[in-house]
Amino acid sequence: MNKQDFLFELGCEELPPKALTKLAKSLHDSVASAFESLQLSFVASEWFATPRRLAIRFTELDSAQEDKQVERLGPAVAAAFDNDGNPKPAATGFAKSCGVEVSALSRKQTDKGERLAFVADVKGQQTSELIQDILQKAVSQLPVPKAMRWGNSTSQFSRPVHWVLAILGEEVLPVELFEIKAGNLSFGHRFHAPQSIAINNATDYESKLLDARVVSCFEARKAQIRIQVENAAKKINATAVVDEDLLEEVTALVEWPVALVGKFDQEFLTVPAEALISSMAEHQKYFHLIDNDGKLLPNFITISNIESSQPESVIEGNEKVIRPRLADAKFFYDNDCKKKLEDYIDKLKTVVFQNKLGTLYDKSQRISSLSKVIAHSLGADQATATRAAEICKCDLMTDMVYEFPDLQGIMGRYYATNDGENSEVAAAMDEIYMPRFAGDELPQTTTGLILALAERLDTLVGIFGIGQLPTGAKDPFALRRASLGVLRLITEKSVTLDLVELIDASINTFDDGLLNAETKSNLLEFFAARTTAMYQEKGINTQVINSVQELNVTQPLDFYNRIKAVDLFNKTPESADLAEANKRVKNILEKSDFDPAAVNIDTQLFEAEETALYQTINEVAEFVNSQVQAGHYQQALDKLAGLKEVVNNFFDNVMVNVDDPQIRNNRLALIAQLRNLFLGIADISLLQK
Structure with missing residues (x-):
């Protein structure tokens, strides 16, 4: 063709x-x-x-x-012709729809009997x-x-x-x-x-x-801009910071990119670097430059869409344009510094967070109460946590953050430092929003960690409490991101906190009757789903995740430790046999109306294989239980892996469901002991190869 x-x-x-x-x-x-x-x-x-x-x-x-043949199936032959072989309306109608006489139709044997058929030659367009x-x-x-x-x-x-x-x-x-x-x-x-x-x-x-001076390929143009920016920076002994989002936007603004280096007045460097960078990037699409120590330089790189014969004029024009922008940023900063963050607390009462959940003032008060509870759980300074929480939203009221919303928290840190707040409180102004996105850094201070948890939990509990759960692609309050943030904060900062206790503590900060009765159960279910998604993204086998989920573990750090241990165990040669044995035990116990607690094991009824299993369980039980209690799940599973041979021997030679009820119940009690040892870590029966 x-x-x-x-x-x-x-x-x-x-x-x-x-x-x-x-x-x-x-x-x-x-x-x-x-x-x-x-x-x-x-x-x-x-x-x-x-x-x-x-x-x-x-x-x-x-x-x-391509030309092709298209087969159409018609009515059953039995319904298409009478006893004399004359075509009925079903046959003539089908032939007419195919544009042919009945004689041109063929017959085809199908699983529903013999049917009329027509194969048409269709010419390709x-x-x-x-x-x-x-x-x-x-x-x-x-x-x-x-x-x-x-x-x-x-x-x-x-x-x-x-x-x-x-x-x-x-x-x-x-x-x-x-x-x-x-x-x-x-x-x-x-x-x-x-x-x-x-x-x-x-x-x-x-x-x-x-x-014709057009670089038509977007990716080629993007790469060209990156190289030009980096080379232009090197010429003045600087390093260009190439933000990927800005690079993407600039690439979409030009057809023939030309990088030019400009400068601005040193006086503007008294303004926090982040504010200057935001002003240059958002308003003018400039790339900023830093020195070897990572400090902002009074220079910028702009990408022109023309190759001018007088580049100095283009640079001068850009320098004139950026000056009033930076002057505005300096004015905002200087003006904001005339007041303390705490002076904005009352102003928070004028900004609604959510109609049913009140204002930003209400939210900051709830965060403060919850922060005190979390600080107590972590043995941290409660006064520092509550002070940070009281002013954590105040920078939202400043001129700078109003102009550049992405600087929330960042400016809060500067203003808190300027106010003379202690370093933990100042850091928490910024760290409350960490992580801002997947893979972002986490708070470095304990106070920042506490506020980051409290802020997200308040949003989750509040929005779930008024029934505005995320559905499909709609998640206006970014609840999925908030829940993943909570899980990351607890897990990666290695803190022992229980979601049930945290949710209860958060619920207690809301007015009575405001939240619905299903708030906690719905939110725990949501956290479970996000936990599964988080570990799936990390490449953990879904069966491994489900084996731990089956135990309803509500401490994210404990969940992580179990997942890590079970994932390693699942890769051992013993895991398949022990998983199968656990599945067998689970099925046997579920089908019986047996209550293991009601039976005291009688060793006199044992056969040799039962005695061997019983003795082995008793030999490892104390060690396994102590390791589970200490959260050393890997050591516990390593010990349990040694049961493979005795467990296999038991099931190869012993029938559990015998007719004699005394012997049957004795054996059920024995295998229940075996299962409970594993259930202290995970439901191993769900690990199927």
């Missing part, structure tokens, strides 16, 4: 930078999916994206569908005939943030569309989108090469645009 390269480009005004790659990927995926569903194969595909274009290229695309609908559907399904109309056009898109390019091989395809007929013309850089460019085949696309 003939194969040709396919190229499609949509040219428009500058697209929203944060939506650019999503639009390009969606366009590519929709068209690729359509080709596959229409059985049009291709060797490779890729997408391109610049501020003024979305493009896709498919290499060696089938120029037409040309790709050029299918492409209009494919592209029309793909474009209409693009995740456009906000559509607009332009000129006299009735079409809608994210930005006005100026040209459409669609070619298969060297042929311009009969496509019309946004009331524009497709051609083979593209356009270069708006300023460097604004004239049209003829693209005669898909292979030339990138090189033709490169000659």
Whole structure:
């Protein structure tokens, strides 16, 4: 079959930078999916994206569908003809629907008997005939943030569309989108090469645009910017800090990147570095520079979209623009420092956290009460924890955080230090929000850890308590992230805290009757699900996770220690036999109405294999139980692994469910002892190879 390269480009005004790659990927995926569903194969595909274009290229695309035979099954032969062999309406109707006479129908034996059939030869359509609908559907399904109309056009898109390019091989395809007929013309850089460019085949696309000062490949342009930024920094003996999100956004803003180094006044360095960095990045899309000690330098790197003959003028313009931005940041900081954080406490009463759960003041008071309980549990200083909690939300009321919300906590630390608060209290202003995202650092101070737990638990208990549980993709209060944060904080900071006790303590900080009766049970179930998800992401076998979940362990650190031990045990040669034995014991006990506590084991009734098992259990029980009590689950399982031979010997030679009730109950009591030894760690019966 003939194969040709396919190229499609949509040219428009500058697209929203944060939506650019999503639009390009969606366009590519929709068209690729359509080709596959229409059985049009291709060797490779890729997408391109610049501020003024979305493009896709498919290499060696089938120029037409293959011809094929399609079999249609009709009515049963018995129902299609009368006794004389004349066709009934069922046969004639089926033949008519196939566009043939009854005589052209064949017969086919199926599992439902013999049926009429017709095999039709279907000629494949040309790709050029299918492409209009494919592209029309793909474009209409693009995740456009906000559509607009332009000129006299009735079409809608994210930005006005100026040209459409669609070619298969060297042929311009009969496509019309946004009331524009497709051609083979593209356009270069708006300023460097604004004239049209003829693209005669898909292979030339990138090189033709490169000659016209457009780096069409998003990833190539991104890599080019990174290299330019790093090299520009080296020229002034500095290091550029390349934030990935900023790099992504800047890449979506330019077609021909040129890195330029500018500077700002030293006086602004009296402002916290994070505030200056946020101002430069958010407002101007500048990359900041640091020295060998990691200190912010009074320089920046901007990415221009033109290669100017007078770069000094471009740099000067950027320096003029950034000065008022940094001056604003300095004003905010200086103004905020005129007041103490505690002066904002009353202002918290004016900001609603959630209609039913009250204001930020109410939330900070609840956090304070819960922090005191957690501090007591950890043997930490309660006064320090409650003081930090009282002012933990105050920086949200400052000018700086109002302007740059991402600086919440960070500015709180600076302001608390400026107020003369002790170092733990100051650190906790920032650490309360840790971890901010997956893999983020955790609090370094005990007070920060306490507040981080209390803040998340208050949100979880409150939102669950008023029935606003996360559903599907909707999680407006980021409860999944909050719960994972709690689990990480407790586990990775190695603190012994119980979720039941924490939830109870948090519930007690809310007004009576505010939270529903299912709050605790729903939240514990939610934590269990998040625990499973967390360990699955770490690559832990689901059976291992379930074996510990079966015990309803509510101490995250204890859960972690059990998981670690069971995961190692599951990889030993003994685990399979012992898991099978535990499963067998579990099934036997569940099917009986036997109560092990009601039976005292009588060793006089034992056979040799029972005696061996009983003696072995007694020999290891004290050690195993002491290790379990100490949380040394690995040592306990190592000891239990030695039971493999005696357990196998028991089940190979002893029948538990014999007719004699006394002997049967004696044996049930014995295997119950065996199972209880393992259940002190996990339900090993769930480990199936």
